[in-house]
Amino acid sequence: MSDLLLDPVQFKIEPIQIPATKIARHGNSATCTGGLADIWKCSMTTKSGTKRLVAVKSIRILTATDVKILKKISERVRREAYVWIQLKHDHILPLDGVAEEFGLLPALVSPWMEEGSLDDYLKREFSRLSDRRKWELVWQVAAGVSYLHQHGEGIVHGDLTATNVLVDKSGRLRLADFGLSMILAEAGNATFASCHPGNVRWMPPEALRDGDEDDDEAKDEKPTKAWDVYSYGCVVFQIFSGKQPYAWIQSVLQVMGAMQKGRGPFKGIESHGAYQQFSPCLNKVSASRPTIDIIMGVLESRR
Numbered sequence: 001m002s003d004l005l006l007d008p009v010q011f012k013i014e015p016i017q018i019p020a021t022k023i024a025r026h027g028n029s030a031t032c033t034g035g036l037a038d039i040w041k042c043s044m045t046t047k048s049g050t051k052r053l054v055a056v057k058s059i060r061i062l063t064a065t066d067v068k069i070l071k072k073i074s075e076r077v078r079r080e081a082y083v084w085i086q087l088k089h090d091h092i093l094p095l096d097g098v099a100e101e102f103g104l105l106p107a108l109v110s111p112w113m114e115e116g117s118l119d120d121y122l123k124r125e126f127s128r129l130s131d132r133r134k135w136e137l138v139w140q141v142a143a144g145v146s147y148l149h150q151h152g153e154g155i156v157h158g159d160l161t162a163t164n165v166l167v168d169k170s171g172r173l174r175l176a177d178f179g180l181s182m183i184l185a186e187a188g189n190a191t192f193a194s195c196h197p198g199n200v201r202w203m204p205p206e207a208l209r210d211g212d213e214d215d216d217e218a219k220d221e222k223p224t225k226a227w228d229v230y231s232y233g234c235v236v237f238q239i240f241s242g243k244q245p246y247a248w249i250q251s252v253l254q255v256m257g258a259m260q261k262g263r264g265p266f267k268g269i270e271s272h273g274a275y276q277q278f279s280p281c282l283n284k285v286s287a288s289r290p291t292i293d294i295i296m297g298v299l300e301s302r303r
Contacts, residue, residue, distance in 0.1 A: 015081040016097030018044065018109055023056065023099055030058075040102065041112060053112035058102035070104055077106045084108070084178075087151065091144035093166055093174040113174060115167035118235070119244070122162065126242035137173060137239050138274075139299045141165055144175035145232055146292045149225050158223035160231035161202040162238050200252055201245040201265065204230035205284050208259055226286035229295070233281025237266045240274055 022045045030038035040056040059077065077098075084095040096109040115121050118137070122129075129137075144165075148155040157164075157178040164177040200207070204227050234245045245265030246255045264282060269275055277298050283289045 015078065015085045015095065018097040018099045020099065020101040023054070023101075023109070025056075031055075038102075040107075042109075044096065044109065053114075054096060054109050055112050056099055056102055056107045056109050058107040059105045060103060074105050077108070081106065081108060083155065087147070087155075089144065089147045091140050091173055091175060092147060092178075093176040110176070111168075113166035114169040115171065117163045118165040118167060118173060118239075119162035121167045122238065122242055134239050135299075135302060138236050139303070140173040141175070141232060141235055141239075142292060142295050142299055144173070145228055146296050148175070148178055149228070149292050154225065156223050156225055157228045157231070159199060160228050160235065161199050162235050162244070163199065165235065200259075201255055202231045202234040203227075203259075204286065205259055205262070206286055208256055224286065225292070226289050229281050229289045229292060230283075230286070232292070232295070233278050233289075234265055236274065236278045236281065237269050237272075240272055241266060241269065 024043045024045075026041045026043065031041040032039040038058045038060060040058065042054050042056050043051045044054045045051050059073075081095060081098050085097075088094075093110050093113070096111065099107045099109050101107075118141075145157065145160065148157055155178060157175065159177050160175070164175070166174045166176050168174060206227065207223075238244055243266070246258060246263075248267065249255050249258060262284065269279070278295075280288070280290050281295070
């Protein structure tokens with residue numbers, strides 16, 4: 001690897017550099033592959049000599065990329081790691097450190113989540129979930145988003161989906177992949193894509209606008225807190241219904257077409273008891289959506 005890519009990025013708190021000798025891969029191929037990222041299931045040896053399972057997320061470069069661009073992307077990944085390592089919350093996936101032997105870019109190392117994604121969890125467990133448990137899941141996701149939005153000057157997740165909310169062995173939800181959605185976009189490359197395809201299902205209508213200069217809302221090219229709230233609403237109704245947004249449409253391109261035609265992401269949710277509280281999250285006008293603080297207030301009144 002070029003020395004140019006290994007120039008240190010100076011931070012107040014450096015993410016821990018995990019030596020390759022401390023990480024053992026489980027198998028010769030990534031556990032999950034797609035888009036621009038691979039997830040490797042690995043064992044990591046701790047300072048005490050014990051081993052525990054970790055997930056190593058490696059961003060792949062699919063095409064030939066200029067060295068200067070690679071350096072810029074690498075620095076952005078490290079900066080996101082710097083932000084991530086400072087986040088301490090029960091519903092945020094913790095960061096163990098950064099590894100250098102998983103491709104051209106730094107890989108992000110975090111604890112392995114035994115129950116997989118919320119999307120997979122709902123497919124397995126939905127029929128057995130009580131209403132109380134569903135409301136608890138809804139609260140946990142909101143608590144994680146609220147923490148991000150209130151941290152420092154505010155962190156926008158930008159890619160909140162049921163595939164990027166993970167479930168640990170105790171059943172606790174942990175938000176992952178916050179901030180990563182803009183790394184490659186800011187570096188002049190495609191938008192970061194997670195391991196699971198079809199994340200567009202949870203995106204708000206403004207994500208597909210063509211950037212018409214006469215459209216004030218279209219000028220918001222980057223994800224916002226209101227963007228996160230729309231995605232949160234989609235996760236909420238998925239928890240209550242057991243179905244992904246636009247579940248009746250298989251093709252992602254057709255999903256995008258439905259969004260552009262103004263069709264909502266769920267059918268028949270008007271009769272659900274949570275509709276009144278959470279339907280404003282899905283407002284097509286971003287400024288008309290509630291803030292996560294307002295949502296937390298509604299949820300706290302139920303606890």
